Amino acid sequence: xxxxxxxxxxxxxxxxxxxxxxxxxxxxxxxxxxxxxxxxxxxxxxxxxxxxxxxxxxxxxxxxxxxxxxxxxxxxxxxxxxxxxxxxxxxxxxxxxxxxxxxxxxxxxxxxx
Amino acid sequence: xxxxxxxxxxxxxxxxxxxxxxxxxxxxxxxxxxxxxxxxxxxxxxxxxxxxxxxxxxxxxxxxxxxxxxxxxxxxxxxxxxxxxxxxxxxxxxxxxxxxxxxxxxxxxxxxxxx
Numbered sequence: 001x002x003x004x005x006x007x008x009x010x011x012x013x014x015x016x017x018x019x020x021x022x023x024x025x026x027x028x029x030x031x032x033x034x035x036x037x038x039x040x041x042x043x044x045x046x047x048x049x050x051x052x053x054x055x056x057x058x059x060x061x062x063x064x065x066x067x068x069x070x071x072x073x074x075x076x077x078x079x080x081x082x083x084x085x086x087x088x089x090x091x092x093x094x095x096x097x098x099x100x101x102x103x104x105x106x107x108x109x110x111x112x113x
Numbered sequence: 114x115x116x117x118x119x120x121x122x123x124x125x126x127x128x129x130x131x132x133x134x135x136x137x138x139x140x141x142x143x144x145x146x147x148x149x150x151x152x153x154x155x156x157x158x159x160x161x162x163x164x165x166x167x168x169x170x171x172x173x174x175x176x177x178x179x180x181x182x183x184x185x186x187x188x189x190x191x192x193x194x195x196x197x198x199x200x201x202x203x204x205x206x207x208x209x210x211x212x213x214x215x216x217x218x219x220x221x222x223x224x225x226x227x228x
Contacts, residue, residue, distance in 0.1 A: 043221040094215070105155055
């Protein structure tokens with residue numbers, strides 16, 4: 001069965017520092033991969049997605065992610081974190097048949113001033 | 114213009130009551146979902162509807178019953194509420210049921226508290 005893991009439950013970085021959030025997936029077919037962000041008390045907003053093609057995808061708010069098939073990973077990166085980036089980040093895989101999005105457990109990002 | 118809207122945003126109710134959460138999407142999407150987010154922030158799918166037909170029905174107590182009167186609406190009815198039902202419930206929609214070139218758009222969530 002498909003699954004998504006995010007090894008880091010909580011990450012703290014200083015404002016201006018670089019960021020990498022890890023995501024690993026288990027899925028038999030070519031995955032559709034997503035990163036969503038959830039600000040406190042808010043819904044989920046799509047940051048970026050990967051369907052095919054270039055394995056480095058650009059998203060909103062200066063985020064990017066790289067799909068590495070050999071490592072079954074889809075890590076999220078940002079070169080310089082802003083205080084407003086503090087939120088919960090979810091990696092997800094889209095399941096082709098039956099239409100489902102399977103989410104990882106989330107990584108909470110805290111940003112120090 | 115909210116793409117996926119849920120009402121109410123907050124719901125506090127006593128054990129044993131019956132309640133409903135409404136969801137509407139104005140994106141013209143074919144597929145709608147209900148997700149439950151527990152206290153540990155874990156998101157788990159409950160139901161998925163495509164063109165008003167149920168296509169995913171995860172292991173959810175039968176006290177939970179989704180109803181889709183049309184493609185734009187997917188409501189969630191919960192009977193005999195229990196303390197463990199307290200969570201945030203998210204409605205979502207997506208365009209293509211086969212998962213091609215699609216993404217899920219989420220509502221703001223409904224925080225249900227059962228006391």
